[in-house]
Amino acid sequence: MLKIAIIGAGRVGESTAQFLAESDLAREIALLDVREGAAAGAALDIQETAPLLGFDARLIGDTDPGVIAGAELVIITAGLPRKPGMSRSDVLDKNVEILDSIITDVTREAPDSRILVVSNPVDVLTYRAWEKTGWDRSRVFGQAGVLDASRMAAFVALETGLSTRDIHTLVLGGHGDAMVPMLRYSGINGIPLHHFMDQDAIDRIVERTRHGGAEILALKQTSSAYDAPAAAIKAMVEAIVLDRRRVLPTVALLNGEYRASDVAMGVPCVLGAGGMERIVELDLNAAEHEAFMTSLAGVKADIDRLK
Known part of the structure; x- marks a missing residue:
């Protein structure tokens, strides 16, 4: 570029x-x-x-x-x-x-x-x-989901002691406390997380992911996170500049996907030379859909404040 x-x-x-x-x-x-x-x-x-x-x-x-x-x-x-x-x-x-x-x-x-x-x-x-x-x-x-997923993967690595290279995570929804870590779509080299951790550990990681930015802010006091967000931006930019067509969680405008419209939310997208080239729509189960809609309601409420 x-x-x-x-x-x-x-x-x-x-x-x-x-x-x-x-x-x-x-x-x-x-x-x-x-x-x-x-x-x-x-x-x-x-x-x-x-x-x-x-x-x-x-x-x-x-x-x-x-x-x-x-x-x-x-x-x-x-x-x-x-x-x-x-x-x-x-x-x-x-x-x-x-x-x-x-x-x-x-x-x-x-x-x-x-x-x-x-x-x-x-x-x-x-x-x-x-x-x-x-x-x-x-x-x-x-940019939000790439950062959130990276935080989640880092926490999994710290909990298990396993290489971050083999850990793949996915986070959907709004970039806030109601974000939706997708456990069904997360694992270690294709193996579900529960093979390596008990449910209490997984629950701790989910909560820590949701409050990852606040945790850093509370520790630093004088600034929020910047290295991890910058690394997440770089991953997205690289996908676009090099036309890698990577599937990355991206804040995208929804037009019927995930049963939502007229809102921007974090969902898996194909990023390439054309920018946000395509939204990947996952088949959410009832619990995942409910969590996604809760997250969406918070974003919608903020958007409505602007109208």
């Missing part, structure tokens, strides 16, 4: 730029931030690692939205961060205001791009970005 833009040069945005640069996924990576010097400083700092890490990507940063002109993919990480005790929905009103301004810049400077939303609450903001752009849903999607 010739150019990727990252809007928001905070911790998630800067870590994302570093991961993308190291992987040479774009010839140019542009960072945009309203704070004077923040984007330029982050870009220069990362650029100076190029000789040591061996990448050729060129990084630029500015406060001028013109810096993202011509980007083929725009990653939105800007927004008011959570503080300890806050939910993702608590930052909704301010972050919608920030997102609306960003979308104005994106549609003007990079009208042919695809948008990957990361800012919280990501399900609602993905919906808002799609609504404001009027673009096809293949071009506007969000």
Whole structure:
């Protein structure tokens, strides 16, 4: 890809730029931030690692939205961060205001791009970005499930002592406390989790996954997670840039899938050169469907606040 833009040069945005640069996924990576010097400083700092890490990507940063002109993919990480005790929905009103301004810049400077939303609450903001752009849903999607599934897999590895390379997990639903870890679709090299752990351990992992971001926030106090989110973004970007057509949990606009419409939710999707190319609809059992609908109701309630 010739150019990727990252809007928001905070911790998630800067870590994302570093991961993308190291992987040479774009010839140019542009960072945009309203704070004077923040984007330029982050870009220069990362650029100076190029000789040591061996990448050729060129990084630029500015406060001028013109810096993202011509980007083929725009990653939105800007927004008011959570503080300890806050939910993702608590930052909704301010972050919608920030997102609306960003979308104005994106549609003007990079009208042919695809948008990957990361800012919280990501399900609602993905919906808002799609609504404001009027673009096809293949071009506007969000990151949540890749991060949630990675957290779940990490917790399984810590519990069992087994290699993360063999652990595969899946998390659906909204990116919040009502997310839906899919135990039927998770396992270790094709073997169900219950062969390695008892139900109490599995239940602990499910709860820890649901509160994974809050756990890190409570420990750090001064910041939320940024390395794991950036790694999740990189996995999605790589699938798109290299046209890998990977099946990854993605916040996508639903149009009848999973018996839901007019909402953005985390579901398995095929990611490739066309962006969010296809939604993979799983056959949920009664318990899974009930949990999914509970998660959906929370996202719907936040979307309705915006109307």
